[in-house]
Amino acid sequence: MYPIDATSYRSVKGFNSRVRFLIMHYTAVDFAGSVRALSSDAAFSAWAGRNNLNDTSIGIENVNLASVKNGKLIFPPYHPVQIAAIIQLAQDILQRYPDITPTQIIGHSDVAPGRKFDPGAAFPWQTLFATGIGAWFDEATKQYYLDEFAGQGLPDQAAIIGKLKAYGYNTSGATDASVYKNLIQAFPTAFPPRRLSGHSG
Structure with a gap:
């Protein structure tokens, strides 16, 4: 149901062997040409100071039957078999390209905030992290900041923008309210608010 293709990405025209990023996408339909259909989409993206990530x-691509409900994009849970296939493929890619760091394994929504929303909050980043893929927070650090914010309040907008930039987000124009909103909405898809606040789900 979820075939693992460890070769097609290397045959895409213009592909650069000096890969620096691994990006999670989604589609509502699983079809043979989907890898190539996505190849040009990264041309309108940015991460970690680099623009147009198409060649690096x-x-x-993950299959998910996302839908819109009451104006919100809803992602149902990803099938465990698909996640297992994603993990196997990602581990293969990381073996071939060991220079890809944990914070360079990201979602489509991270590299194009406000324009792309996948793979969504249902994507199990913590599960991938447990297998050595991507980034996740540790409980001690989370609690430290929860206590600090409870006592001192949240950082101001400039400080938050600085942290987002340090993590890898493109913060150009982030002083604009709509751009800032897109960034703030993109970050929790990798670190769902309920998990950050100590709640499950």
Whole structure:
């Protein structure tokens, strides 16, 4: 149901062997040409100070029947078999390209905030992290900041923008309210608010 393709991404025209990023996408339909259909999409993206990631990134396309409900994009849970296939493929890619760091394994929504929303909050980043893929927070650090914010309040907008930039987000124009909103909405898809606040789900 979820075939693992460890070769097609290397045959895409213009592909650069000096890969620096691994980007998670999604589609509502699983079809043979989907890898190539996504290859040009990263041309309108940015991460970690680099623009147009098309020639230095590999996209893993995930199948998810997302829908819009009450004006919100809803992602149902990803099938465990698909996640297992994603993990196997990502581990293969990381073995071939060991220079890809944990914070360079990201979602489509991270490299194009406000324009792309996948793979969505249902994507199990913590599960991938447990297998050595991507980034996740540790509980001690989370609690430290929860206590600090409870006592001192949240950082101001400039400080938050600085942290987002340090993590890898493109913060150009982030002083604009709509751009800032897109960034703030993109970050929690990798670190869902309920998990950050200590709640499950």
